[in-house]
Amino acid sequence: MSDITVREKNKKISQAKRVTLIINGEQRNLEIGHLPHQVETTHTLLHTLRETLGLTGTKLTCDNGACGSCTVLMDGKAILSCMTLTVECGGKDITTIEGLKDRDTGALDPLQQSFIDHTAFQCGFCTPGIIMSAKALLNENSTPTEVQVKEALSGNFCRCISHYQVVRAVMAVSEGGA
Amino acid sequence: MRSFSHLNARTVSEAIAALVQFDGRARLNAGGTELFGALKDEFLPEYPEAVINIKSIKGLEYIKEEKGHLRIGALTKLSVLSESRLLRERYGALAEAAHAVAGPQIRNVATIGGNLCQDVRCCYYRYPRHIGGPINCARKGNGPCLAVNGDNRNHAIFAGRKCFAVCPSDTAVALALYDAQLVVVGPQGERQIAVRDFYTPIENLLQRTEIVREILIPAVTGTVTQSFSKFALRTPIDFAIVSVASLITLEDGICTDARIVLGAVAHNPHRALEAEEFLRGCRLDVEVSRQAGEFAIREAKPLSKNAFKIQIAKTLVSRAIFGQPAGFVLKGNFSETTSSTQMCSGKH
Numbered sequence: 001m002s003d004i005t006v007r008e009k010n011k012k013i014s015q016a017k018r019v020t021l022i023i024n025g026e027q028r029n030l031e032i033g034h035l036p037h038q039v040e041t042t043h044t045l046l047h048t049l050r051e052t053l054g055l056t057g058t059k060l061t062c063d064n065g066a067c068g069s070c071t072v073l074m075d076g077k078a079i080l081s082c083m084t085l086t087v088e089c090g091g092k093d094i095t096t097i098e099g100l101k102d103r104d105t106g107a108l109d110p111l112q113q114s115f116i117d118h119t120a121f122q123c124g125f126c127t128p129g130i131i132m133s134a135k136a137l138l139n140e141n142s143t144p145t146e147v148q149v150k151e152a153l154s155g156n157f158c159r160c161i162s163h164y165q166v167v168r169a170v171m172a173v174s175e176g177g178a
Numbered sequence: 179m180r181s182f183s184h185l186n187a188r189t190v191s192e193a194i195a196a197l198v199q200f201d202g203r204a205r206l207n208a209g210g211t212e213l214f215g216a217l218k219d220e221f222l223p224e225y226p227e228a229v230i231n232i233k234s235i236k237g238l239e240y241i242k243e244e245k246g247h248l249r250i251g252a253l254t255k256l257s258v259l260s261e262s263r264l265l266r267e268r269y270g271a272l273a274e275a276a277h278a279v280a281g282p283q284i285r286n287v288a289t290i291g292g293n294l295c296q297d298v299r300c301c302y303y304r305y306p307r308h309i310g311g312p313i314n315c316a317r318k319g320n321g322p323c324l325a326v327n328g329d330n331r332n333h334a335i336f337a338g339r340k341c342f343a344v345c346p347s348d349t350a351v352a353l354a355l356y357d358a359q360l361v362v363v364g365p366q367g368e369r370q371i372a373v374r375d376f377y378t379p380i381e382n383l384l385q386r387t388e389i390v391r392e393i394l395i396p397a398v399t400g401t402v403t404q405s406f407s408k409f410a411l412r413t414p415i416d417f418a419i420v421s422v423a424s425l426i427t428l429e430d431g432i433c434t435d436a437r438i439v440l441g442a443v444a445h446n447p448h449r450a451l452e453a454e455e456f457l458r459g460c461r462l463d464v465e466v467s468r469q470a471g472e473f474a475i476r477e478a479k480p481l482s483k484n485a486f487k488i489q490i491a492k493t494l495v496s497r498a499i500f501g502q503p504a505g506f507v508l509k510g511n512f513s514e515t516t517s518s519t520q521m522c523s524g525k526h
Binding site for chain 1: 179185209233
């Protein structure tokens with residue numbers, strides 16, 4: 001062990017120059033640096049999505065991993081983009097709220113339509129995060145129970161108390177749902 | 179966040195080499211759910227020069243059974259642990275503890291190594307720079323512990339010394355129950371530290387140039403009943419106010435061995451030795467479990483505002499022993515389990 005360490009002491013790892021990731025089905029090749037079009041090492045995925053790429057559907061609220069507003073899908077799983085560095089997303093497949101619509105026709109995802117049909121929001125600021133968390137659940141389990149829906153959405157807060165309509169909207173698109 | 183260099187380590191030794199290169203002024207990043215909170219709030223006296231990504235290290239994400247041990251890679255995600263069939267069947271307290279951490283988005287990225295090494299949640303220690311902090315305190319090596327005369331509702335009720343912040347890790351409580359060891363690697367090679375001894379009142383025992391590689395759990399054998407329950411108010415964001423893990427061996431209804439560990443009551447996972455001693459040889463019933471709860475908190479010395487934790491600890495211990503679902507305790511979402519306390523028993 002120590003032999004390897006001594007040998008590798010001289011072999012410094014260098015900082016990456018680029019990060020390539022897929023965002024909403026499109027490959028993005030981002031430069032790492034300090035210029036306006038570049039990604040800083042300190043930038044969170046949330047910052048890159050909103051400020052560098054203009055995908056403002058993902059919302060910034062607490063910026064501390066508590067509220068769930070910034071939820072996006074990474075390789076199909078719900079994660080918090082405010083606690084993820086963009087430079088660590090190399091090779092990942094990211095889906096934001098903008099990526100849910102049908103890419104050819106532009107039609108909304110049934111889940112999005114269900115939120116509209118059930119008026120599952122009030123001010124709507126938390127809605128993109130909630131929809132992404134619900135999408136992650138439905139990707140894994142197309143027939144969740146109400147308990148599972150509530151559990152999957154437990155990391156998303158809504159100050160307007162839209163939860164009741166949200167649960168109904170998600171249950172409506174679950175295959176066994178209402 | 180203020181600027182830092184960013185490196186992707188491909189192997190454990192690369193990560194150690196990078197830590198040595200920055201002479202302790204670098205931080206390892208796995209899930210990032212704790213680290214970036216700390217870097218955004220800038221409450222620590224030192225800001226790291228570099229962040230070393232260890233997610234890029236291959237082969238540190240596993241749950242393996244071998245030679246009387248269960249081995250868990252340090253980068254194994256909490257969501258994987260909480261859904262693991264093996265853990266649910268034989269190490270239920272750990273599966274439940276992993277599930278009790280935060281919300282689904284955090285469990286999808288947070289790792290067990292990171293959960294064990296996270297910093298405390300004391301409201302003085304973590305007071306952010308951008309709203310008038312940071313605040314100096316005993317833990318930062320500068321002044322007294324402010325919680326002693328201040329807001330200490332979430333602080334230690336056992337064995338407080340210097341810093342009264344509690345160990346925030348839920349998985350540490352379950353791992354202390356199993357007598358698990360951390361396998362830690364540094365420039366001098368490998369060493370093992372018992373999870374129970376890992377936390378001191380001021381810091382954990384991980385050196386600035388070391389990395390946790392693996393968690394080693396002695397196999398659980400015999401017919402045992404185990405449980406983990408956590409009391410918290412807003413479960414997806416709140417840390418435990420009190421948690422309890424228990425491992426009880428029963429023969430013909432008589433308790434032949436008991437282990438009880440309390441979480442969030444001291445700087446480390448707190449073993450309730452008196453209660454364990456009392457339970458050995460007892461036939462379990464409501465009265466015995468109530469008495470065990472009393473024994474578990476006998477040594478407690480609460481601060482000015484946290485005596486309420488004693489009542490919670492007592493109740494959680496007695497419910498853990500007699501296996502009653504615990505009212506306010508975090509709900510497990512194992513599809514087949516609706517009770518709050520995950521009970522499991524197995525013969526092997």
